[in-house]
Amino acid sequence: MSETQDYSTYSAAEPPLNLRADCEQCFGLCCAALPFAVSADFAMDKAAGQPCHNLQADFRCGIHTRLRETGFRGCTVYDCFGAGQQVSSVTYGGVNWHQAPDTASQMFEVFPVMRQLHELLWYLTEALGWPAAGPIHHALADMLKKTEQLTMLTPESLLELNVGAHRGEVNELLLRASELTREAVRRNLKQTPKRQKNYGRGADLIGAKLKGADLRCVSLRGAYLIAADLSGADLRAADLIGADFRDTNICGADLSSSLFLTQFQINAAKGNAATKLPARLTAPTHWLD
Incomplete structure:
Protein backbone atom coordinates (compact mmCIF):
# COMPACT_ATOMS: atom_id res chain seq x y z
CA MET A 1 0.00 0.00 0.00
CA SER A 2 1.34 3.42 -0.96
CA GLU A 3 2.82 5.55 1.81
CA THR A 4 1.97 8.77 -0.07
CA GLN A 5 -1.73 8.64 0.67
CA ASP A 6 -3.13 11.94 1.88
CA TYR A 7 -4.43 12.03 5.44
CA SER A 8 -3.98 15.81 5.78
CA THR A 9 -7.65 16.24 6.70
CA TYR A 10 -6.92 14.46 9.97
CA SER A 11 -4.81 15.89 12.80
CA ALA A 12 -5.77 15.01 16.35
CA ALA A 13 -5.20 17.73 18.90
CA GLU A 14 -2.89 16.86 21.77
CA PRO A 15 -5.07 16.42 24.87
CA PRO A 16 -4.20 18.67 27.83
CA LEU A 17 -2.45 17.21 30.83
CA ASN A 18 -5.61 17.30 32.94
CA LEU A 19 -7.04 14.56 30.70
CA ARG A 20 -4.15 12.21 31.46
CA ALA A 21 -4.25 10.17 34.65
CA ASP A 22 -1.90 11.43 37.37
CA CYS A 23 -2.04 8.86 40.16
CA GLU A 24 0.30 10.98 42.32
CA GLN A 25 -2.47 13.58 42.60
CA CYS A 26 -5.32 11.13 43.24
CA PHE A 27 -6.77 9.56 46.37
CA GLY A 28 -6.71 6.04 44.90
CA LEU A 29 -10.27 6.48 43.68
CA CYS A 30 -10.27 3.78 41.01
CA CYS A 31 -8.99 1.36 43.66
CA ALA A 32 -11.81 2.22 46.05
CA ALA A 33 -14.81 3.49 44.12
CA LEU A 34 -15.11 0.87 41.40
CA PRO A 35 -16.35 -2.73 41.73
CA PHE A 36 -14.77 -5.77 40.12
CA ALA A 37 -15.47 -9.49 40.05
CA VAL A 38 -13.09 -12.42 40.14
CA SER A 39 -12.17 -13.22 36.55
CA ALA A 40 -9.24 -13.35 34.17
CA ASP A 41 -8.83 -9.63 34.91
CA PHE A 42 -9.16 -9.65 38.70
CA ALA A 43 -8.04 -12.11 41.34
CA MET A 44 -10.90 -11.35 43.73
CA ASP A 45 -14.33 -9.79 44.11
CA LYS A 46 -14.59 -6.19 45.32
CA ALA A 47 -17.72 -4.16 45.88
CA ALA A 48 -18.08 -0.53 44.79
CA GLY A 49 -16.91 1.77 47.57
CA GLN A 50 -14.79 -0.92 49.20
CA PRO A 51 -11.07 -0.04 49.04
CA CYS A 52 -8.93 -2.76 47.49
CA HIS A 53 -6.79 -4.52 50.09
CA ASN A 54 -3.73 -3.67 47.98
CA LEU A 55 -4.37 0.07 48.39
CA GLN A 56 -1.90 1.53 50.89
CA ALA A 57 -2.38 4.40 53.32
CA ASP A 58 -0.63 6.80 50.91
CA PHE A 59 -3.16 5.82 48.19
CA ARG A 60 -0.55 3.88 46.24
CA CYS A 61 -0.91 0.31 45.06
CA GLY A 62 1.18 -2.16 47.02
CA ILE A 63 1.58 -4.48 44.04
CA HIS A 64 1.77 -1.89 41.24
CA THR A 65 4.83 -3.47 39.63
CA ARG A 66 3.32 -6.98 39.84
CA LEU A 67 -0.32 -6.41 38.94
CA ARG A 68 -0.51 -8.68 35.91
CA GLU A 69 1.49 -11.47 37.54
CA THR A 70 -0.76 -11.44 40.61
CA GLY A 71 -4.05 -11.60 38.71
CA PHE A 72 -4.96 -7.92 38.45
CA ARG A 73 -4.60 -7.45 34.71
CA GLY A 74 -7.69 -5.22 34.68
CA CYS A 75 -5.90 -2.60 36.74
CA THR A 76 -3.23 -2.21 34.06
CA VAL A 77 -5.90 -1.57 31.44
CA TYR A 78 -8.02 1.05 33.21
CA ASP A 79 -7.66 4.75 32.44
CA CYS A 80 -9.65 7.53 34.15
CA PHE A 81 -8.84 10.32 31.65
CA GLY A 82 -7.60 12.43 34.57
CA ALA A 83 -10.88 12.27 36.49
CA GLY A 84 -9.10 10.99 39.61
CA GLN A 85 -6.98 14.07 40.16
CA GLN A 86 -9.90 16.35 39.23
CA VAL A 87 -12.11 14.88 41.94
CA SER A 88 -9.28 14.73 44.46
CA SER A 89 -7.66 18.12 43.93
CA VAL A 90 -10.52 20.26 42.61
CA THR A 91 -13.92 18.85 43.57
CA TYR A 92 -12.79 18.05 47.12
CA GLY A 93 -10.01 20.63 47.36
CA GLY A 94 -7.28 18.15 48.25
CA VAL A 95 -9.02 16.81 51.36
CA ASN A 96 -8.91 13.01 51.11
CA TRP A 97 -11.38 10.47 52.42
CA HIS A 98 -9.02 9.44 55.21
CA GLN A 99 -8.99 13.00 56.54
CA ALA A 100 -12.75 13.37 56.10
CA PRO A 101 -14.29 9.86 56.29
CA ASP A 102 -17.80 11.27 55.97
CA THR A 103 -17.00 12.32 52.38
CA ALA A 104 -15.85 8.87 51.27
CA SER A 105 -19.10 7.41 49.98
CA GLN A 106 -20.03 10.62 48.16
CA MET A 107 -16.55 10.94 46.66
CA PHE A 108 -16.72 7.36 45.38
CA GLU A 109 -20.06 8.11 43.68
CA VAL A 110 -18.78 11.35 42.14
CA PHE A 111 -15.72 9.70 40.59
CA PRO A 112 -17.53 7.64 37.88
CA VAL A 113 -19.55 10.73 36.90
CA MET A 114 -16.36 12.77 36.51
CA ARG A 115 -14.75 9.97 34.57
CA GLN A 116 -17.53 10.10 31.98
CA LEU A 117 -17.19 13.87 31.65
CA HIS A 118 -13.43 13.63 31.20
CA GLU A 119 -13.82 10.95 28.55
CA LEU A 120 -16.13 13.33 26.64
CA LEU A 121 -13.55 16.10 27.00
CA TRP A 122 -10.96 13.76 25.45
CA TYR A 123 -13.16 13.11 22.41
CA LEU A 124 -14.15 16.76 21.96
CA THR A 125 -10.54 17.92 22.18
CA GLU A 126 -9.54 15.37 19.57
CA ALA A 127 -12.35 16.31 17.17
CA LEU A 128 -11.39 19.99 17.40
CA GLY A 129 -8.06 19.03 15.85
CA TRP A 130 -9.63 17.74 12.65
CA PRO A 131 -9.58 20.35 9.85
CA ALA A 132 -12.35 18.54 7.98
CA ALA A 133 -14.66 19.07 10.96
CA GLY A 134 -14.27 22.82 10.52
CA PRO A 135 -17.98 23.41 9.78
CA ILE A 136 -18.84 22.36 13.34
CA HIS A 137 -15.71 23.56 15.18
CA HIS A 138 -17.69 26.35 16.83
CA ALA A 139 -20.30 23.89 18.12
CA LEU A 140 -17.57 21.52 19.31
CA ALA A 141 -15.79 24.33 21.14
CA ASP A 142 -19.04 25.41 22.81
CA MET A 143 -19.71 21.84 23.92
CA LEU A 144 -16.16 21.52 25.21
CA LYS A 145 -16.63 24.65 27.32
CA LYS A 146 -19.99 23.41 28.60
CA THR A 147 -18.49 20.05 29.57
CA GLU A 148 -15.53 21.72 31.29
CA GLN A 149 -17.99 23.81 33.30
CA LEU A 150 -19.79 20.64 34.38
CA THR A 151 -16.54 19.25 35.79
CA MET A 152 -16.40 22.24 38.13
CA LEU A 153 -19.78 21.55 39.75
CA THR A 154 -20.14 20.74 43.43
CA PRO A 155 -20.31 17.08 44.44
CA GLU A 156 -24.04 17.40 45.05
CA SER A 157 -24.66 18.89 41.61
CA LEU A 158 -22.50 16.29 39.90
CA LEU A 159 -24.57 13.50 41.45
CA GLU A 160 -27.76 15.16 40.21
CA LEU A 161 -26.38 15.61 36.69
CA ASN A 162 -28.02 13.63 33.88
CA VAL A 163 -24.78 12.46 32.32
CA GLY A 164 -26.58 10.25 29.83
CA ALA A 165 -28.47 13.19 28.35
CA HIS A 166 -25.29 15.26 28.11
CA ARG A 167 -23.43 12.36 26.51
CA GLY A 168 -26.21 12.15 23.92
CA GLU A 169 -25.74 15.81 23.00
CA VAL A 170 -21.99 15.38 22.73
CA ASN A 171 -22.32 12.20 20.69
CA GLU A 172 -24.36 13.95 18.00
CA LEU A 173 -21.47 16.34 17.43
CA LEU A 174 -18.83 13.63 17.59
CA LEU A 175 -20.71 11.55 15.02
CA ARG A 176 -20.94 14.52 12.67
CA ALA A 177 -17.24 15.31 13.12
CA SER A 178 -16.42 11.69 12.33
CA GLU A 179 -18.58 11.66 9.20
CA LEU A 180 -17.03 14.88 7.89
CA THR A 181 -13.51 13.68 8.53
CA ARG A 182 -13.91 10.18 7.13
CA GLU A 183 -15.58 11.53 3.99
CA ALA A 184 -12.77 14.05 3.48
CA VAL A 185 -10.15 11.34 3.88
CA ARG A 186 -11.96 9.14 1.37
CA ARG A 187 -11.92 11.96 -1.18
CA ASN A 188 -8.22 12.60 -0.67
CA LEU A 189 -7.05 9.01 -0.81
CA LYS A 190 -4.92 8.35 -3.85
CA GLN A 191 -5.90 4.71 -3.56
CA THR A 192 -9.53 4.35 -2.53
Whole structure:
Protein backbone atom coordinates (compact mmCIF):
# COMPACT_ATOMS: atom_id res chain seq x y z
CA MET A 1 0.00 0.00 0.00
CA SER A 2 1.34 3.42 -0.96
CA GLU A 3 2.82 5.55 1.81
CA THR A 4 1.97 8.77 -0.07
CA GLN A 5 -1.73 8.64 0.67
CA ASP A 6 -3.13 11.94 1.88
CA TYR A 7 -4.43 12.03 5.44
CA SER A 8 -3.98 15.81 5.78
CA THR A 9 -7.65 16.24 6.70
CA TYR A 10 -6.92 14.46 9.97
CA SER A 11 -4.81 15.89 12.80
CA ALA A 12 -5.77 15.01 16.35
CA ALA A 13 -5.20 17.73 18.90
CA GLU A 14 -2.89 16.86 21.77
CA PRO A 15 -5.07 16.42 24.87
CA PRO A 16 -4.20 18.67 27.83
CA LEU A 17 -2.45 17.21 30.83
CA ASN A 18 -5.61 17.30 32.94
CA LEU A 19 -7.04 14.56 30.70
CA ARG A 20 -4.15 12.21 31.46
CA ALA A 21 -4.25 10.17 34.65
CA ASP A 22 -1.90 11.43 37.37
CA CYS A 23 -2.04 8.86 40.16
CA GLU A 24 0.30 10.98 42.32
CA GLN A 25 -2.47 13.58 42.60
CA CYS A 26 -5.32 11.13 43.24
CA PHE A 27 -6.77 9.56 46.37
CA GLY A 28 -6.71 6.04 44.90
CA LEU A 29 -10.27 6.48 43.68
CA CYS A 30 -10.27 3.78 41.01
CA CYS A 31 -8.99 1.36 43.66
CA ALA A 32 -11.81 2.22 46.05
CA ALA A 33 -14.81 3.49 44.12
CA LEU A 34 -15.11 0.87 41.40
CA PRO A 35 -16.35 -2.73 41.73
CA PHE A 36 -14.77 -5.77 40.12
CA ALA A 37 -15.47 -9.49 40.05
CA VAL A 38 -13.09 -12.42 40.14
CA SER A 39 -12.17 -13.22 36.55
CA ALA A 40 -9.24 -13.35 34.17
CA ASP A 41 -8.83 -9.63 34.91
CA PHE A 42 -9.16 -9.65 38.70
CA ALA A 43 -8.04 -12.11 41.34
CA MET A 44 -10.90 -11.35 43.73
CA ASP A 45 -14.33 -9.79 44.11
CA LYS A 46 -14.59 -6.19 45.32
CA ALA A 47 -17.72 -4.16 45.88
CA ALA A 48 -18.08 -0.53 44.79
CA GLY A 49 -16.91 1.77 47.57
CA GLN A 50 -14.79 -0.92 49.20
CA PRO A 51 -11.07 -0.04 49.04
CA CYS A 52 -8.93 -2.76 47.49
CA HIS A 53 -6.79 -4.52 50.09
CA ASN A 54 -3.73 -3.67 47.98
CA LEU A 55 -4.37 0.07 48.39
CA GLN A 56 -1.90 1.53 50.89
CA ALA A 57 -2.38 4.40 53.32
CA ASP A 58 -0.63 6.80 50.91
CA PHE A 59 -3.16 5.82 48.19
CA ARG A 60 -0.55 3.88 46.24
CA CYS A 61 -0.91 0.31 45.06
CA GLY A 62 1.18 -2.16 47.02
CA ILE A 63 1.58 -4.48 44.04
CA HIS A 64 1.77 -1.89 41.24
CA THR A 65 4.83 -3.47 39.63
CA ARG A 66 3.32 -6.98 39.84
CA LEU A 67 -0.32 -6.41 38.94
CA ARG A 68 -0.51 -8.68 35.91
CA GLU A 69 1.49 -11.47 37.54
CA THR A 70 -0.76 -11.44 40.61
CA GLY A 71 -4.05 -11.60 38.71
CA PHE A 72 -4.96 -7.92 38.45
CA ARG A 73 -4.60 -7.45 34.71
CA GLY A 74 -7.69 -5.22 34.68
CA CYS A 75 -5.90 -2.60 36.74
CA THR A 76 -3.23 -2.21 34.06
CA VAL A 77 -5.90 -1.57 31.44
CA TYR A 78 -8.02 1.05 33.21
CA ASP A 79 -7.66 4.75 32.44
CA CYS A 80 -9.65 7.53 34.15
CA PHE A 81 -8.84 10.32 31.65
CA GLY A 82 -7.60 12.43 34.57
CA ALA A 83 -10.88 12.27 36.49
CA GLY A 84 -9.10 10.99 39.61
CA GLN A 85 -6.98 14.07 40.16
CA GLN A 86 -9.90 16.35 39.23
CA VAL A 87 -12.11 14.88 41.94
CA SER A 88 -9.28 14.73 44.46
CA SER A 89 -7.66 18.12 43.93
CA VAL A 90 -10.52 20.26 42.61
CA THR A 91 -13.92 18.85 43.57
CA TYR A 92 -12.79 18.05 47.12
CA GLY A 93 -10.01 20.63 47.36
CA GLY A 94 -7.28 18.15 48.25
CA VAL A 95 -9.02 16.81 51.36
CA ASN A 96 -8.91 13.01 51.11
CA TRP A 97 -11.38 10.47 52.42
CA HIS A 98 -9.02 9.44 55.21
CA GLN A 99 -8.99 13.00 56.54
CA ALA A 100 -12.75 13.37 56.10
CA PRO A 101 -14.29 9.86 56.29
CA ASP A 102 -17.80 11.27 55.97
CA THR A 103 -17.00 12.32 52.38
CA ALA A 104 -15.85 8.87 51.27
CA SER A 105 -19.10 7.41 49.98
CA GLN A 106 -20.03 10.62 48.16
CA MET A 107 -16.55 10.94 46.66
CA PHE A 108 -16.72 7.36 45.38
CA GLU A 109 -20.06 8.11 43.68
CA VAL A 110 -18.78 11.35 42.14
CA PHE A 111 -15.72 9.70 40.59
CA PRO A 112 -17.53 7.64 37.88
CA VAL A 113 -19.55 10.73 36.90
CA MET A 114 -16.36 12.77 36.51
CA ARG A 115 -14.75 9.97 34.57
CA GLN A 116 -17.53 10.10 31.98
CA LEU A 117 -17.19 13.87 31.65
CA HIS A 118 -13.43 13.63 31.20
CA GLU A 119 -13.82 10.95 28.55
CA LEU A 120 -16.13 13.33 26.64
CA LEU A 121 -13.55 16.10 27.00
CA TRP A 122 -10.96 13.76 25.45
CA TYR A 123 -13.16 13.11 22.41
CA LEU A 124 -14.15 16.76 21.96
CA THR A 125 -10.54 17.92 22.18
CA GLU A 126 -9.54 15.37 19.57
CA ALA A 127 -12.35 16.31 17.17
CA LEU A 128 -11.39 19.99 17.40
CA GLY A 129 -8.06 19.03 15.85
CA TRP A 130 -9.63 17.74 12.65
CA PRO A 131 -9.58 20.35 9.85
CA ALA A 132 -12.35 18.54 7.98
CA ALA A 133 -14.66 19.07 10.96
CA GLY A 134 -14.27 22.82 10.52
CA PRO A 135 -17.98 23.41 9.78
CA ILE A 136 -18.84 22.36 13.34
CA HIS A 137 -15.71 23.56 15.18
CA HIS A 138 -17.69 26.35 16.83
CA ALA A 139 -20.30 23.89 18.12
CA LEU A 140 -17.57 21.52 19.31
CA ALA A 141 -15.79 24.33 21.14
CA ASP A 142 -19.04 25.41 22.81
CA MET A 143 -19.71 21.84 23.92
CA LEU A 144 -16.16 21.52 25.21
CA LYS A 145 -16.63 24.65 27.32
CA LYS A 146 -19.99 23.41 28.60
CA THR A 147 -18.49 20.05 29.57
CA GLU A 148 -15.53 21.72 31.29
CA GLN A 149 -17.99 23.81 33.30
CA LEU A 150 -19.79 20.64 34.38
CA THR A 151 -16.54 19.25 35.79
CA MET A 152 -16.40 22.24 38.13
CA LEU A 153 -19.78 21.55 39.75
CA THR A 154 -20.14 20.74 43.43
CA PRO A 155 -20.31 17.08 44.44
CA GLU A 156 -24.04 17.40 45.05
CA SER A 157 -24.66 18.89 41.61
CA LEU A 158 -22.50 16.29 39.90
CA LEU A 159 -24.57 13.50 41.45
CA GLU A 160 -27.76 15.16 40.21
CA LEU A 161 -26.38 15.61 36.69
CA ASN A 162 -28.02 13.63 33.88
CA VAL A 163 -24.78 12.46 32.32
CA GLY A 164 -26.58 10.25 29.83
CA ALA A 165 -28.47 13.19 28.35
CA HIS A 166 -25.29 15.26 28.11
CA ARG A 167 -23.43 12.36 26.51
CA GLY A 168 -26.21 12.15 23.92
CA GLU A 169 -25.74 15.81 23.00
CA VAL A 170 -21.99 15.38 22.73
CA ASN A 171 -22.32 12.20 20.69
CA GLU A 172 -24.36 13.95 18.00
CA LEU A 173 -21.47 16.34 17.43
CA LEU A 174 -18.83 13.63 17.59
CA LEU A 175 -20.71 11.55 15.02
CA ARG A 176 -20.94 14.52 12.67
CA ALA A 177 -17.24 15.31 13.12
CA SER A 178 -16.42 11.69 12.33
CA GLU A 179 -18.58 11.66 9.20
CA LEU A 180 -17.03 14.88 7.89
CA THR A 181 -13.51 13.68 8.53
CA ARG A 182 -13.91 10.18 7.13
CA GLU A 183 -15.58 11.53 3.99
CA ALA A 184 -12.77 14.05 3.48
CA VAL A 185 -10.15 11.34 3.88
CA ARG A 186 -11.96 9.14 1.37
CA ARG A 187 -11.92 11.96 -1.18
CA ASN A 188 -8.22 12.60 -0.67
CA LEU A 189 -7.05 9.01 -0.81
CA LYS A 190 -4.92 8.35 -3.85
CA GLN A 191 -5.90 4.71 -3.56
CA THR A 192 -9.53 4.35 -2.53
CA PRO A 193 -10.41 1.57 -0.11
CA LYS A 194 -11.76 -1.61 -1.61
CA ARG A 195 -15.45 -2.22 -1.20
CA GLN A 196 -15.93 -2.58 2.54
CA LYS A 197 -18.56 -4.19 4.66
CA ASN A 198 -20.89 -1.77 6.42
CA TYR A 199 -20.54 -2.39 10.15
CA GLY A 200 -23.45 -1.11 12.22
CA ARG A 201 -22.99 0.39 15.66
CA GLY A 202 -22.28 -2.32 18.21
CA ALA A 203 -21.40 -4.89 15.54
CA ASP A 204 -20.61 -8.35 16.89
CA LEU A 205 -17.06 -9.00 15.68
CA ILE A 206 -15.98 -11.15 18.61
CA GLY A 207 -13.19 -13.39 17.37
CA ALA A 208 -13.51 -12.03 13.82
CA LYS A 209 -10.76 -12.88 11.33
CA LEU A 210 -9.77 -9.49 9.95
CA LYS A 211 -6.04 -9.99 9.52
CA GLY A 212 -4.64 -7.49 7.04
CA ALA A 213 -8.11 -6.04 6.38
CA ASP A 214 -8.51 -2.64 4.74
CA LEU A 215 -10.66 -0.86 7.33
CA ARG A 216 -9.77 2.70 6.42
CA CYS A 217 -12.57 5.19 7.10
CA VAL A 218 -15.05 2.54 8.30
CA SER A 219 -17.22 3.02 11.37
CA LEU A 220 -16.60 0.50 14.14
CA ARG A 221 -18.39 2.59 16.76
CA GLY A 222 -19.20 0.40 19.75
CA ALA A 223 -18.12 -2.75 17.92
CA TYR A 224 -17.35 -5.87 19.95
CA LEU A 225 -13.84 -6.73 18.78
CA ILE A 226 -13.04 -9.01 21.70
CA ALA A 227 -10.27 -11.46 20.70
CA ALA A 228 -10.63 -10.43 17.04
CA ASP A 229 -7.60 -10.74 14.76
CA LEU A 230 -6.79 -7.30 13.37
CA SER A 231 -3.09 -8.00 12.95
CA GLY A 232 -1.70 -6.04 10.04
CA ALA A 233 -5.04 -4.33 9.43
CA ASP A 234 -5.24 -0.74 8.19
CA LEU A 235 -7.47 1.25 10.55
CA ARG A 236 -6.47 4.75 9.53
CA ALA A 237 -9.36 7.20 9.84
CA ALA A 238 -11.59 4.40 11.17
CA ASP A 239 -14.04 5.53 13.86
CA LEU A 240 -13.31 3.41 16.95
CA ILE A 241 -15.30 5.25 19.59
CA GLY A 242 -16.49 2.79 22.24
CA ALA A 243 -15.12 -0.27 20.42
CA ASP A 244 -14.28 -3.14 22.78
CA PHE A 245 -10.62 -4.05 22.24
CA ARG A 246 -10.22 -6.66 24.96
CA ASP A 247 -7.58 -9.14 23.77
CA THR A 248 -7.87 -7.83 20.21
CA ASN A 249 -4.77 -8.70 18.18
CA ILE A 250 -3.49 -5.44 16.67
CA CYS A 251 0.09 -6.56 16.13
CA GLY A 252 1.43 -4.72 13.11
CA ALA A 253 -1.87 -2.88 12.60
CA ASP A 254 -1.91 0.77 11.54
CA LEU A 255 -4.00 2.86 13.96
CA SER A 256 -1.88 5.98 13.50
CA SER A 257 -4.85 8.11 12.50
CA SER A 258 -7.77 6.14 13.92
CA LEU A 259 -10.57 8.32 15.23
CA PHE A 260 -11.50 8.46 18.93
CA LEU A 261 -8.98 5.79 19.97
CA THR A 262 -8.13 5.88 23.68
CA GLN A 263 -5.37 4.60 25.92
CA PHE A 264 -7.95 2.43 27.65
CA GLN A 265 -8.61 0.55 24.39
CA ILE A 266 -4.92 0.21 23.58
CA ASN A 267 -4.15 -1.12 27.05
CA ALA A 268 -6.80 -3.83 26.61
CA ALA A 269 -5.48 -4.98 23.22
CA LYS A 270 -2.54 -7.15 22.23
CA GLY A 271 0.01 -5.26 20.16
CA ASN A 272 3.72 -5.19 19.45
CA ALA A 273 6.51 -2.87 18.35
CA ALA A 274 5.14 -2.89 14.80
CA THR A 275 1.74 -1.52 15.87
CA LYS A 276 1.35 2.08 14.72
CA LEU A 277 -0.40 4.32 17.25
CA PRO A 278 -1.40 8.00 17.29
CA ALA A 279 1.27 10.22 18.85
CA ARG A 280 -1.04 11.03 21.78
CA LEU A 281 -1.09 7.36 22.89
CA THR A 282 1.69 5.12 24.16
CA ALA A 283 2.32 1.41 23.79
CA PRO A 284 1.72 -0.30 27.17
CA THR A 285 4.72 -1.96 28.76
CA HIS A 286 2.92 -5.33 28.90
CA TRP A 287 3.05 -5.53 25.09
CA LEU A 288 6.71 -6.35 25.55
CA ASP A 289 6.07 -9.23 27.98
